[in-house]
Amino acid sequence: MGHKIIVAGIGPGGDDFISPAARHAIDHAKILVGGRRALSQFAADDRLTFPITADIDAAVDFIRSNVERDDVTVMVSGDPGYYSLLDTLRREFDPSIIEVIPSISAMQLAFARAKMPWHDATLLSFHGRRPPDAELFYAPHRVLGLLTDGSFHSQSISKILLALGWAPDTKIFIALRLSYPDEQLIEMTLGEAAGRDPIKHCVLIVGGGDDD
Ligand SMILES: C[S@@+](CC[C@H](N)C(=O)[O-])C[C@H]1O[C@@H](n2cnc3c(N)ncnc32)[C@H](O)[C@@H]1O
Numbered sequence: 001m002g003h004k005i006i007v008a009g010i011g012p013g014g015d016d017f018i019s020p021a022a023r024h025a026i027d028h029a030k031i032l033v034g035g036r037r038a039l040s041q042f043a044a045d046d047r048l049t050f051p052i053t054a055d056i057d058a059a060v061d062f063i064r065s066n067v068e069r070d071d072v073t074v075m076v077s078g079d080p081g082y083y084s085l086l087d088t089l090r091r092e093f094d095p096s097i098i099e100v101i102p103s104i105s106a107m108q109l110a111f112a113r114a115k116m117p118w119h120d121a122t123l124l125s126f127h128g129r130r131p132p133d134a135e136l137f138y139a140p141h142r143v144l145g146l147l148t149d150g151s152f153h154s155q156s157i158s159k160i161l162l163a164l165g166w167a168p169d170t171k172i173f174i175a176l177r178l179s180y181p182d183e184q185l186i187e188m189t190l191g192e193a194a195g196r197d198p199i200k201h202c203v204l205i206v207g208g209g210d211d212d
Helices: 020-027 036-042 056-066 086-092 106-113 154-163 190-195
Strands: 005-009 031-034 048-051 072-076 098-101 122-125 144-147 171-176 184-189 203-206
Touching (some): 020 072, 048 056, 056 072, 086 098, 106 144, 106 171, 154 190, 154 203
Parallel strands (some): 005 072, 005 098, 122 144
């Protein structure tokens, strides 16, 4: 019988925003792959585990050799469909053996915390990449939802947007540590964010103020 690679989202980090279906799959997994934080959060002692590090090839090799004998459950942060290892797994394995279980994305939770709809927002990622300037243009009432990383953060991204014509008084929400007890949603202007210390690994929501 063929075995499956189950890609389960774990939400932004805290227990509240992992879906019950993902939690069930993780609880019943015999073989678990995930970041070290996720493994320490979810992996019981009797599981076979493998940590995802910068060496993605090693994780793929582990999955390939173990899926021959049992299902392998891969934990990814947020929702698997939104910037996760799912892309790589679809390239490396036949999608017919992949099952995807959604959870809440950090992007969804950031918009919820800001009490803003995201159906008209432009969602872009600065995580390990820089979107082309053509996607970052200013237009009246345009709203951007942005993933960040350690290099592209609240300060550097604000400077990029100011250089591309966004006004210094544009509203920006900086959502960090979403779903954890020390979660914060900080509201300021782009001009202020450009001049302050960087806030990294957060979600930025730019625009959407009355005048933006
Ligand atoms: C590689 S992306 C993964 C996105 C994930 N698949 C999702 O749906 O949320 C990682 C980025 O997501 C954002 N992120 C993930 N967890 C977060 C959290 N708890 N609070 C704020 N931002 C978070 C940050 O921008 C981080 O650098």
